[in-house]
Amino acid sequence: xxxxxxxxxxxxxxxxxxxxxRRRTEVANILVFFxxxxxxxxxxxxxxxxxxxxxxxxxxxVAALLATTLSLNQLFIxxxxxxxxxxxxxxxxxxxxxxxxxLAAHWVLTGLPLALLSPLLAIQxxxxxxxxxxxxxxxxLGTPILTLIGAIPAALTLGVxxxxxxxxxxxxxxxxxxxxxxxxxxxxxxxxEFAATAHLSLLAAFLVLALxxxxxxxxxxxxxxxx
Amino acid sequence: MxxxxxKYGAPRRFYAISGRVLxxxxxITVILFVSGLYLGLYWAPPDYQQGDAYRIMFxxxxxxxxxxxxxxxxxxxxxxxxxxxxxxxxxxAKCTAPLGASFTLCALVTGSIWGKPMWGTWWVWDAxxxxxxxxxxxxxxxMAVQASIEDPRRAAHASAIVAIVxxxxxxxxxxxxxxxxTLHQPASITLTNQPKIYITMLIPLIxxxxxxxxxxxxxxxxxxxxxxxxxxxxxxxxxxxxRKIV
Numbered sequence: 500x501x502x503x504x505x506x507x508x509x510x511x512x513x514x515x516x517x518x519x520x521r522r523r524t525e526v527a528n529i530l531v532f533f534x535x536x537x538x539x540x541x542x543x544x545x546x547x548x549x550x551x552x553x554x555x556x557x558x559x560x561v562a563a564l565l566a567t568t569l570s571l572n573q574l575f576i577x578x579x580x581x582x583x584x585x586x587x588x589x590x591x592x593x594x595x596x597x598x599x600x601x602l603a604a605h606w607v608l609t610g611l612p613l614a615l616l617s618p619l620l621a622i623q624x625x626x627x628x629x630x631x632x633x634x635x636x637x638x639x640l641g642t643p644i645l646t647l648i649g650a651i652p653a654a655l656t657l658g659v660x661x662x663x664x665x666x667x668x669x670x671x672x673x674x675x676x677x678x679x680x681x682x683x684x685x686x687x688x689x690x691x692e693f694a695a696t697a698h699l700s701l702l703a704a705f706l707v708l709a710l711x712x713x714x715x716x717x718x719x720x721x722x723x724x725x726x
Numbered sequence: 727m728x729x730x731x732x733k734y735g736a737p738r739r740f741y742a743i744s745g746r747v748l749x750x751x752x753x754i755t756v757i758l759f760v761s762g763l764y765l766g767l768y769w770a771p772p773d774y775q776q777g778d779a780y781r782i783m784f785x786x787x788x789x790x791x792x793x794x795x796x797x798x799x800x801x802x803x804x805x806x807x808x809x810x811x812x813x814x815x816x817x818x819a820k821c822t823a824p825l826g827a828s829f830t831l832c833a834l835v836t837g838s839i840w841g842k843p844m845w846g847t848w849w850v851w852d853a854x855x856x857x858x859x860x861x862x863x864x865x866x867x868x869m870a871v872q873a874s875i876e877d878p879r880r881a882a883h884a885s886a887i888v889a890i891v892x893x894x895x896x897x898x899x900x901x902x903x904x905x906x907x908t909l910h911q912p913a914s915i916t917l918t919n920q921p922k923i924y925i926t927m928l929i930p931l932i933x934x935x936x937x938x939x940x941x942x943x944x945x946x947x948x949x950x951x952x953x954x955x956x957x958x959x960x961x962x963x964x965x966x967x968x969r970k971i972v
Binding site (some may be wrong): 518648655656660663665668669673679680683701712715716719724 | 872
């Protein structure tokens with residue numbers, strides 16, 4: 500019997516959340532990684548507050564980007580090894596829609612906590628208070644793009660040896676626009692020179708593009724990998 | 727049209743045709759390179775600002791152009807191979823990648839050698855330099871996927887998706903780096919505001935660009951022919967070929 504498409508998407512979404520909840524240490528590890536990477540910078544650069552505030556937007560964004568990249572390896576691998584990915588492929592629903600639900604769940608469990616955690620680390624990095632809102636907003640807009648784009652290489656490298664490093668290699672060049680505008684938005688909000696809205700609008704535009712095309716590309720990538 | 731592609735896209739047929747084209751394109755490449763280098767290094771007058779140092783342009787600019795053209799070719803071949811399942815297109819895409827990466831690397835290296843005397847530094851985070859660097863990373867990623875998947879068909883399909891996603895992103899990356907730069911600070915050094923190029927410098931540049939294009943064609947044919955022989959090594963026609971040589 501065939502239910503509605505939205506019903507199927509909801510089922511995938513809830514299943515993902517549930518599965519993630521049962522492996523919650525893995526999700527927590529991503530966040531811990533984010534915290535540790537950010538903490539390394541003051542240790543390396545020195546605790547001078549002005550200097551820290553200067554590099555804070557870049558550091559926070561690079562750390563969030565690396566944390567997301569790490570999380571990509573777990574995106575499909577378990578479903579791939581246990582075979583439920585094959586079932587999704589065989590199901591009567593379009594794979595693109597199911598992948599979309601899966602990615603949405605992934606973002607709720609990685610990108611969203613990263614964005615919510617970021618102000619805490621921003622204090623550590625001496626980021627001015629007035630930039631906090633922009634930081635959270637830029638991460639809220641930016642991390643879904645990271646998940647969406649990153650899912651394509653993650654799907655392509657399923658079952659490939661050395662897949663983890665390969666994913667980072669493939670995905671980091673594609674992340675440059677997001678990194679540039681994300682970090683720049685925060686830097687603009689921290690300084691006085693420019694308004695951050697231009698950067699945030701561009702991030703939102705990227706998000707729309709990624710929402711439209713990335714699940715499609717990701718579904719084709721999965722078809723190649725499961726062929 | 728697709729039937730036609732399949733007919734001429736049969737590796738064996740391509741091998742025969744390319745064997746006849748290859749000597750010609752090799753000869754043309756050599757002629758163009760010799761005359762281009764003569765024109766560029768000897769015939770063209772020295773620049774009134776940069777003296778003779780600007781002559782690296784005749785190698786640098788064609789390399790930079792080719793790096794982008796090769797990526798377009800790579801994406802087109804990859805897409806054709808992915809969409810219509812043309813094996814030859816897969817082979818051409820695979821063989822284009824290292825060539826394109828070399829063009830990109832040469833463009834970066836010659837650019838930085840040129841930058842040292844002109845700007846006083848090896849590297850500037852200029853928009854063009856940065857996007858060229860990202861382009862190099864895209865090539866590397868493509869080749870890494872090709873190398874890590876053994877089954878040639880899956881490797882071709884997977885890397886085709888990488889190439890297509892990459893080619894959609896190239897303009898986005900380029901413009902974001904460009905806006906990043908211009909939003910950040912007024913450009914202190916731009917490559918675009920060079921003194922207007924004179925005809926005596928333009929001619930060697932065009933000849934050198936053509937030389938690089940034919941060089942790409944020649945090398946692509948050589949590489950593709952090798953790749954075809956490797957992939958079809960168990961086929962009768964390759965065995966006959968080998969028997970003839972040995």
